[in-house]
Amino acid sequence: MTNAATEAVQVRSLEKSFGEWPVLWDLDLSVPWGQTLVLFGANGAGKTTLLRILATHARADYGSVAVAGYNLRTRPAEARRRIGVVGHRSLLYDDLTCRENLVYYGRLFGLKDHGQRVDEVLEKVRLSSRADHRVRTLSNGMQKRAAIARAILHEPDVLLLDEPEAGLDRESVSILGTLLAEWTDSGRSVVMTTHDLDLGLDWGHRAGVLRGGKVNFPDSDLSDSGNDTGASGIRQAVADALEAGR
Amino acid sequence: MANTQSIERLGSIDRLPSLKTALAAITGVMMLVDLYLIFMVAPTDSVLGHVQRVFYFHVPIAIMSFLAFFIVFIGSLMYLIKRTPKWDAIAHASAEVGVVFVTLALITGIIWARPIWNTWWTWEPRLTTTMILWLIYVAYLMVRSYAPSQSKGAIYAAVVGIIGFIDVPIVYYSVVWWRSIHPSPVVGPFAQADALDGTMAWILLYSFITFVFFFAYMVAERMELRKTEEALGRIRFILRRRGR
Amino acid sequence: MTGLLGPMMVIVWKDVLLELRSRDLVVSVVVFGLLVVVVFNFALNNTPGRSEELAPGILWSAFAFAAVLAMNRAFVRDQEQGGLEGLLISPVSRDAIFLGKALTSLIFMLLVEAALLPIYAVMLDFSALSWMLILTIFLGTLGFAVVGTLFSAIAVQTRSREIMLPVLFFPVLLPVIIAAVEASTRAIGGETFVGLGRWLPLIGVFDALFLVICPWVFGFVVEE
Numbered sequence: 001m002t003n004a005a006t007e008a009v010q011v012r013s014l015e016k017s018f019g020e021w022p023v024l025w026d027l028d029l030s031v032p033w034g035q036t037l038v039l040f041g042a043n044g045a046g047k048t049t050l051l052r053i054l055a056t057h058a059r060a061d062y063g064s065v066a067v068a069g070y071n072l073r074t075r076p077a078e079a080r081r082r083i084g085v086v087g088h089r090s091l092l093y094d095d096l097t098c099r100e101n102l103v104y105y106g107r108l109f110g111l112k113d114h115g116q117r118v119d120e121v122l123e124k125v126r127l128s129s130r131a132d133h134r135v136r137t138l139s140n141g142m143q144k145r146a147a148i149a150r151a152i153l154h155e156p157d158v159l160l161l162d163e164p165e166a167g168l169d170r171e172s173v174s175i176l177g178t179l180l181a182e183w184t185d186s187g188r189s190v191v192m193t194t195h196d197l198d199l200g201l202d203w204g205h206r207a208g209v210l211r212g213g214k215v216n217f218p219d220s221d222l223s224d225s226g227n228d229t230g231a232s233g234i235r236q237a238v239a240d241a242l243e244a245g246r
Numbered sequence: 247m248a249n250t251q252s253i254e255r256l257g258s259i260d261r262l263p264s265l266k267t268a269l270a271a272i273t274g275v276m277m278l279v280d281l282y283l284i285f286m287v288a289p290t291d292s293v294l295g296h297v298q299r300v301f302y303f304h305v306p307i308a309i310m311s312f313l314a315f316f317i318v319f320i321g322s323l324m325y326l327i328k329r330t331p332k333w334d335a336i337a338h339a340s341a342e343v344g345v346v347f348v349t350l351a352l353i354t355g356i357i358w359a360r361p362i363w364n365t366w367w368t369w370e371p372r373l374t375t376t377m378i379l380w381l382i383y384v385a386y387l388m389v390r391s392y393a394p395s396q397s398k399g400a401i402y403a404a405v406v407g408i409i410g411f412i413d414v415p416i417v418y419y420s421v422v423w424w425r426s427i428h429p430s431p432v433v434g435p436f437a438q439a440d441a442l443d444g445t446m447a448w449i450l451l452y453s454f455i456t457f458v459f460f461f462a463y464m465v466a467e468r469m470e471l472r473k474t475e476e477a478l479g480r481i482r483f484i485l486r487r488r489g490r
Numbered sequence: 491m492t493g494l495l496g497p498m499m500v501i502v503w504k505d506v507l508l509e510l511r512s513r514d515l516v517v518s519v520v521v522f523g524l525l526v527v528v529v530f531n532f533a534l535n536n537t538p539g540r541s542e543e544l545a546p547g548i549l550w551s552a553f554a555f556a557a558v559l560a561m562n563r564a565f566v567r568d569q570e571q572g573g574l575e576g577l578l579i580s581p582v583s584r585d586a587i588f589l590g591k592a593l594t595s596l597i598f599m600l601l602v603e604a605a606l607l608p609i610y611a612v613m614l615d616f617s618a619l620s621w622m623l624i625l626t627i628f629l630g631t632l633g634f635a636v637v638g639t640l641f642s643a644i645a646v647q648t649r650s651r652e653i654m655l656p657v658l659f660f661p662v663l664l665p666v667i668i669a670a671v672e673a674s675t676r677a678i679g680g681e682t683f684v685g686l687g688r689w690l691p692l693i694g695v696f697d698a699l700f701l702v703i704c705p706w707v708f709g710f711v712v713e714e
Contacts (some may be wrong), residue, residue, distance in 0.1 A: 020479040022487045055579050058714035080581040091576035093504070095511040107500040108580040146691075202469040215485065296544055326710055381661035388657060392648040402644045405707045406658065409637070412703065413662045420665035424672065457554060 006069065008033050008158050008189030009054065016049055021048050021164060025213040027063070031158075031206075036180060036190040038204030040197070040238045045210045047193040048087075051162050054191060055085045056244040068157045081109065084151035087162045091150065092142045094136040098127055098146050102153055109154040121149040126175055141169040148176065165199050175195060184246060188216035197238060205236045212242040266470055269463035283449050297361050304354035306454040308376055310461050314344030315379060315411055318386070322407030325400065331476065334400045337407055338390070339468035343461060345383040351376055363429040368430070371421040375440050378417045382410035494589065499591030502597065505564075508595040509598070515567075516601055519560045523606045526552040527613060538615065545614040546674040550630070550667050552610070554660070556602055557634040561595050562655050565642040574643075574712065582711040588639065592704075595642075596635035603627055622677035622686060629693045630670035636697065637662055640704040643711050669693050 007030050014027035023046040031037045041047045052058040054067055056076045065072045068082035092101045099118060106114030122128045125145040135143060144167060151159060164176060164230060180190055180203055193210075194200040208215040217239040284302045291298035321337025324330075355373050360366055366374075387405045395398030530536075530548045566623055568574060577587050607627070611618040638659055645654035673689035683690070 017483065020483050020486075024481055025487060052714070057575065057578055077581045077583065078581055083579070085579050087575075089572040089575065091572045091579075093508060093571055094574065095508055096504075104500065104504045105576070105580070106504075107583055108497065108577070110496075110581070208625065326707070378661050379665060381657075385661060389644060389648060389654065392650055392654060394649070398647065401710050402648075405640070405644065405711060408707065409640070409662060409700075409703065412699065413665070415690070416665045417661075420668045420692060423692075424668050427672070440561055459687045 006066075007031060008035070008068060009191060010038075010066045011063075012052075012064045014050075014053070014065060015061045016046075016053060016058070017061060018085045022213060024053075024060075027214045029215055030206070031189050033189055033190060034184050034187045035205040036184050036203055038200040038207045039191070039193045039210055039215065040195075040200060040207065040241065041193070041210030042236070042242050042244070045241070046213065047210050048162055050210065050215075051085075051087070051160050051191070051193060052156075054084060055087075055160050056080055057085075057186075081154065082157045083160060084154070084156035084158070085153045085157050085160045085162075086144070086164055090135070090147035092135045092143065092146055095134060097132045097134055098122065098138075098149070099131045101146070102150060103152055105150050111154060114153075117153060121153050124152070124179060125149045126171075128140070129232060139169070140167040141172040144168055145172050145175065148179070157188050159188070159190045159192075161190065163194055164192065165194060166194050173199070197235060201234065209234070210239045211244065263470065266463070266466040269459060269466055273456070273459045276459055280453050280456040283452060287445070288449050289445060294362055297358070300354050300358045304351060304358055304452045305450060306457040307347055307354060308351035308372070310453065310457050311344055311348035311376070311379065312414075313458075314340050314347060314461060315383070315407075315414070318344060318407045319411035321375055322404035322411075325404050326408070334404070335469050335472050336465075337404065338380075338400075339408070339465045339472060341383060341386050341403070343464040345380070345387060346464075347461065348376060348380045348383055352380060366399045369421070369425070371418060371425055374421045375414065375418040376429055379414060382406070382413070386410065494583070494586045495528060496595055497586040498590040501577070501587070502594050505594040506597070515560060515563055516598060516605075518563075519556050519598075519602045520605045522559055523552050523556045523578070523602060524609065526555050527606075527610060531613070541615045542678075545610075545616045546671045546678065548614060549610055550671050551672065552606070553599075553603060553627075553631070554634070554663070555666055556606075557595075557599055557631070557638055558656050558659055559637045560599055560602065561635075561642045562645070562652065564595065564598070565646040566651065569646050578712060584712065585705040587712075588643075588705045588708040591643075592639040593633045595639050599631050599635060600628070604630060616678045618678075620677045620680070622681060622683060623674055625683075626670055626673040626677055626686075626690060626693075629690060629697060630666055632697050633663060633666040633693060633700070636700045636704050640708055640711070643708060666693055666696055671697075 004007075008027060009031040011027060011029040014024055014029075015022075016024040029037075029050075039047055040127065041048070053060050053065060053072075056072055056079060060072075062160070067079050070076075070079035070082065072079055092098075099122070102118040103114055107120060107168065111117055115124070119128070119131075122131050125148055127142060127145055127149065129141060130138060135146060138146065140206065144164070148164075159180075165173060168176065180192075183190060184205070192200070192203070206217070208217045218233045284299055285414035288299060288302065290296060317340040318337045321333045321335075321340060325337060352373075355376065356366055359368055386403050389406055390399040390403040393402050527548055530551060534544055536544050536547070574587075578700070607618050612615075638655075640656040641655055641662075645651045645658065648654045669689040669692045673686045673693070676686050676689075
């Protein structure tokens with residue numbers, strides 16, 4: 001399941017601009033296996049852009065990016081097999097049922113036994129009762145859960161989540177929290193961006209702040225649950241970044 | 247792959263100003279001579295009169311507009327493969343100048359046709375293909391300006407440049423074959439180019455070379471302008487990085 | 491999935507399923523096709539004597555306009571639901587994505603044309619029972635689908651997508667339309683393959699050429 005090579009995510013000297021607008025530069029990042037990295041940052045700081053590059057949806061202008069051991073420039077297709085993405089859009093078709101959507105993605109990812117796997121993930125996100133309902137009829141929280149099901153369907157090693165808490169009801173948030181804890185316990189990794197400070201500190205093993213085109217790690221080991229100084233250091237750094245981004 | 251260092255450089259385009267001045271000078275001189283030749287030296291056509299002189303403009307301009315699209319094609323192809331801005335600049339500049347040329351080709355074609363055949367337009371293969379080329383140029387420029395960003399615009403335009411160029415010969419032959427089935431008594435300006443006598447042929451050739459230089463000069467001007475635009479963009483780029 | 495055919499079929503299956511659910515694409519394009527023929531019929535002053543001459547032209551004009559409408563709608567709908575993004579983060583190759591989408595467009599357009607053809611045959615008074623005509627329609631529509639899918643992928647991301655696709659599509663596909671009209675005229679007149687002359691081979695060359703080029707450039711179009 002886990003790739004023995006180095007780290008879950010390894011980024012060096014990343015640069016990305018949109019025409020005349022620089023977004024990311026001199027960016028280094030590494031996420032070891034079995035950890036959740038939480039990224040904070042002001043709006044427009046580049047969190048989503050970074051995530052899209054990791055998801056292979058966008059290409060870096062410069063630098064090296066490796067996810068699950070695969071260099072994204074040379075072996076993107078293999079990397080995609082090992083990556084699961086939950087962005088702002090669910091990427092599910094409104095007019096198809098949850099099950100049909102998942103079967104579709106299962107086939108795209110070349111899963112052999114997608115029937116059984118689909119049932120498994122639906123159970124994991126507590127949507128089994130809605131399996132044969134059209135996605136259009138689901139609440140926002142449920143649609144997000146269905147998207148998460150889609151992301152973990154092909155058993156990736158790295159999960160990328162862009163503001164997963166957005167629009168989620170409390171039940172869905174707790175389901176996601178449990179899922180992520182199990183995820184990292186089994187040795188896989190997560191990179192997550194969020195606006196919710198408390199949520200991020202709760203779920204993350206390590207926290208970074210995206211600012212000035214790069215990620216800063218202000219003394220951010222959060223695995224020690226009683227460690228108050230780590231958390232307050234992050235809070236300060238995030239508050240500073242949000243202030244600067246205004 | 248662009249990084250901080252490569253943004254500072256723009257490569258061979260730095261040689262532009264001196265090249266541009268040379269081209270301007272040569273073009274100016276050649277054009278004066280050309281005008282003299284066309285209006286003073288070329289024989290007056292017995293049947294068609296002075297209007298026939300449009301032909302010395304029309305044919306070179308039309309040929310040049312096709313050659314320009316070939317340059318757009320090469321620039322587009324190289325840009326998609328290499329992604330260096332220089333190739334995009336060449337393609338873009340050639341397209342902007344090229345569309346002017348093809349518009350002039352169509353206008354001079356109409357001026358030629360009207361008094362002679364009493365019709366504004368003839369669906370003759372070469373003229374029709376020129377019309378399609380005009381439409382493809384316009385599509386090229388439109389897609390560039392309607393794209394969500396400059397970099398995507400460059401890619402979309404490059405795609406249109408490649409597809410369009412490959413399409414043009416197919417358009418030409420399809421109209422030629424169509425024409426052989428649906429003939430019409432009207433013959434276009436290019437037909438006369440096939441039946442030339444001595445002096446006319448030389449003047450036509452000279453005119454063609456003049457317009458090649460004219461094209462090159464205009465492209466150089468446009469690329470110089472683009473270089474300034476890009477320098478401005480680079481300054482903004484660096485300031486934005488500092489600002490964050 | 492590293493093969494081409496497998497992923498293509500998955501994409502086609504998904505789009506067919508979607509269409510069966512919402513049913514809005516095929517039906518509305520068929521209605522549009524009927525409207526075009528009615529308008530052209532009056533605009534060109536089509537009398538029984540002239541029908542033979544005008545029918546192929548009206549037919550292909552309607553098919554071309556319908557194709558542009560169909561592909562535009564398909565891509566806009568897909569983009570709104572993030573369908574392309576979902577494909578891009580899957581391990582399916584860009585070639586397979588392009589060919590899958592083109593195949594979907596081809597199938598939908600052939601369905602629309604199959605629905606329209608008998609109606610046209612009646613309205614414009616010609617016999618549609620000709621294998622050569624069907625072959626011509628297939629090859630012509632293939633050209634529409636291949637180039638149209640590429641241009642739709644571009645147009646749907648531009649500021650004025652309704653106008654961008656026709657502006658790109660029509661100049662480039664003109665040879666196919668010319669050839670298709672000429673070939674159809676002969677096919678309706680009862681000619682065999684040889685009697686169709688150079689026209690079908692022209693469309694064939696066009697299709698083959700762009701079947702190679704379009705998948706390649708598609709990769710550049712969808713990347714960010």
